[in-house]
Amino acid sequence: MKEFKILAVIMALVGITYYGIEPYAHSVMHPEVAAADFSFNDLHNVDTKLVGNVENGKTLVEANCIACHAIDAAGHPAVMSNADAAASYGVVPPDLSHAGRIYDANYLANFIFDPVSAMHLQHKFSPDSGKTFPMPSYNWMAPQDIVDIVAYLKSVAVKVTDDKEGHKATFEAACGRCHNMKYAGFEATTPVDVIKAHMGATPPDLSQYIKSRGEHYLHSFINDPQILLHGTSMPRVGLNEKAQEDVIAYMEEIGDSKKAERNSLGIWVMGYMVIFAFLAYLWKRKIWEEVH
Numbered sequence: 202m203k204e205f206k207i208l209a210v211i212m213a214l215v216g217i218t219y220y221g222i223e224p225y226a227h228s229v230m231h232p233e234v235a236a237a238d239f240s241f242n243d244l245h246n247v248d249t250k251l252v253g254n255v256e257n258g259k260t261l262v263e264a265n266c267i268a269c270h271a272i273d274a275a276g277h278p279a280v281m282s283n284a285d286a287a288a289s290y291g292v293v294p295p296d297l298s299h300a301g302r303i304y305d306a307n308y309l310a311n312f313i314f315d316p317v318s319a320m321h322l323q324h325k326f327s328p329d330s331g332k333t334f335p336m337p338s339y340n341w342m343a344p345q346d347i348v349d350i351v352a353y354l355k356s357v358a359v360k361v362t363d364d365k366e367g368h369k370a371t372f373e374a375a376c377g378r379c380h381n382m383k384y385a386g387f388e389a390t391t392p393v394d395v396i397k398a399h400m401g402a403t404p405p406d407l408s409q410y411i412k413s414r415g416e417h418y419l420h421s422f423i424n425d426p427q428i429l430l431h432g433t434s435m436p437r438v439g440l441n442e443k444a445q446e447d448v449i450a451y452m453e454e455i456g457d458s459k460k461a462e463r464n465s466l467g468i469w470v471m472g473y474m475v476i477f478a479f480l481a482y483l484w485k486r487k488i489w490e491e492v493h
């Protein structure tokens with residue numbers, strides 16, 4: 202009977218720690234953040250219910266975009282080396298081979314219409330800041346033309362596998378023009394000091410951010426950095442939900458590669474405890490039998 206009382210006290214204490222103190226401490230150290238919003242419904246300059254025409258999109262992209270952007274998937278190489286592009290633009294324009302797959306279509310259309318407002322970087326590139334964003338706005342284009350461009354980018358987008366290789370491709374397309382990932386041996390296409398000069402802040406190496414910030418923070422942060430870090434230079438990267446999950450999965454695969462192993466080990470540790478508890482019980486019974 203005494204043992205049961207002790208067990209009850211221990212269980213109560215563990216319960217209070219696990220369900221009370223731990224969640225409370227967690228909520229203080231990592232305050233709840235707004236969930237990522239993949240509707241991008243603050244952007245409505247372009248009506249994305251229009252149906253895109255791939256042929257017209259191809260013509261428009263060839264006339265307007267490939268002077269700066271490579272599209273390897275459609276046979277358009279980069280016109281400049283990364284070093285020259287970094288020097289000219291401050292950020293190397295990304296290869297658009299993945300754009301149609303990774304960006305939310307509404308975000309992408311509105312980004313083409315007005316990049317600075319879609320990225321929530323008005324505070325960095327306001328008219329009186331003296332800084333011009335390196336990509337022009339296409340707000341003079343008819344919404345139908347912009348939707349055609351998006352349709353074309355979707356039609357040429359490279360398909361990737363749903364594994365580490367695919368996650369890597371998504372990470373490099375979405376973040377790789379600004380952020381290093383040292384643990385994966387990856388260097389950003391733009392040298393970070395060039396980004397610093399252009400944007401006023403150094404993009405950190407992302408090898409370990411999955412551990413220091415955690416997955417929830419990253420989900421909200423990528424989706425809209427200004428909410429969590431008001432005034433930051435990091436642009437909103439309008440990824441769709443799948444692409445964003447892949448980027449975070451990759452950060453976990455590089456920065457916390459032992460996570461799956463740790464999780465699978467848990468079952469074995471619990472099994473060990475159960476066997477150990479059973480043996481302890483048998484042992485106790487034997488000792489008491491001898492005493493009585």
Ligand code: HEC
Pocket residue numbers: 262265266267268269270290292293294295297300309312313320335336337339350375436437438439
């Ligand atoms: C004068 C050069 C230039 C032209 C022309 C240009 N871009 Fe860009 N674009 C850039 C640069 C530089 C960046 C990177 C900006 C940054 O990250 O701060 C960029 C970024 C992008 C991105 C990434 C968006 C994101 O949220 O990460 C997309 C998509 C894109 N451009 C599409 C286009 C399309 C489509 C066209 C043609 C309609 C086009 N660009 C024309 C220079 C250009």
Ligand code: HEC
Pocket residue numbers: 292375376377378379380396400402403404405407410414422423430432433434435436438448
């Ligand atoms: C155009 C350049 C650019 C792109 C593209 C970009 N970032 Fe950043 N990022 C920055 C800069 C600059 C900072 C530093 C911001 C600051 O200190 O204000 C930053 C900061 C960060 C931080 C640190 C936030 C913190 O809490 O300290 C994380 C995490 C991050 N970026 C993740 C990403 C991910 C993931 C992607 C791709 C989905 C990405 N970034 C794409 C420029 C970029």
